[in-house]
Amino acid sequence: METHPLVKKILFNQDQIDKRTNELAKEIESYYRDQKIKDNTVIIVGLLKGCVPFMANFIKYFNHECQTEYMVVSSYMGGTKTSGEPKINLDLNLSIKDKHVLIIEDIIDSGITLDYIKKYISFKGAKEVKIVTLLDKTEGRIAPIKSDWVGFEIKNEFVIGYGLDFDERLRNLPYVAVCDVEKLKTWKW
Numbered sequence: 001m002e003t004h005p006l007v008k009k010i011l012f013n014q015d016q017i018d019k020r021t022n023e024l025a026k027e028i029e030s031y032y033r034d035q036k037i038k039d040n041t042v043i044i045v046g047l048l049k050g051c052v053p054f055m056a057n058f059i060k061y062f063n064h065e066c067q068t069e070y071m072v073v074s075s076y077m078g079g080t081k082t083s084g085e086p087k088i089n090l091d092l093n094l095s096i097k098d099k100h101v102l103i104i105e106d107i108i109d110s111g112i113t114l115d116y117i118k119k120y121i122s123f124k125g126a127k128e129v130k131i132v133t134l135l136d137k138t139e140g141r142i143a144p145i146k147s148d149w150v151g152f153e154i155k156n157e158f159v160i161g162y163g164l165d166f167d168e169r170l171r172n173l174p175y176v177a178v179c180d181v182e183k184l185k186t187w188k189w
């Protein structure tokens with residue numbers, strides 16, 4: 001397989017991500033089994049668009065009754081800086097009142113988006129809100145938020161692939177990689 005020219009370094013390949021996702025799914029599934037949830041159903045809320053590859057893989061391994069739902073929340077002012085004002089562009093359609101909600105995210109950086117969404121879902125009456133993220137950039141944290149389950153911790157670098165984008169591109173790379181931001185400055189698509 002050819003590596004994309006904007007890749008500086010591949011951090012996690014498909015096999016590594018797959019293995020870790022399976023481990024997470026088993027761990028989380030066992031957590032919910034122990035909770036003995038009333039109607040046995042977990043509501044999985046994926047944050048679009050970045051969650052797509054991770055969530056698609058995760059739910060195949062997650063052997064527990066669930067309903068899936070999606071939200072679109074924007075927090076990036078088109079680029080690599082957080083605006084600090086998350087905005088809900090697609091809201092929940094399922095009722096989450098008294099439900100156990102599991103949010104699926106691609107990456108947590110400042111934590112501002114998730115902090116906002118977690119509060120929002122709690123406000124809507126969820127019984128419990130848990131978070132699983134594929135990647136966690138702990139150094140970038142501004143909001144006081146911690147993911148309940150983390151695939152991989154990474155350094156404060158701009159990463160692409162496996163759902164993560166630059167300007168809506170590169171989400172389709174089958175690995176997580178550090179982006180060559182120098183090359184990006186003069187890059188012609």
Ligand code: IMP
Binds near residue numbers: 050075110157165
């Ligand atoms: P936060 O509110 O700063 O935690 O931003 C989280 C969102 O920013 C994620 O859901 C991603 O969409 C985006 N993001 C953060 N870091 C990166 C990155 O390194 N590459 C691509 N998108 C990122």
Ligand code: MG
Binds near residue numbers: 047050106107
């Ligand atoms: Mg995202």
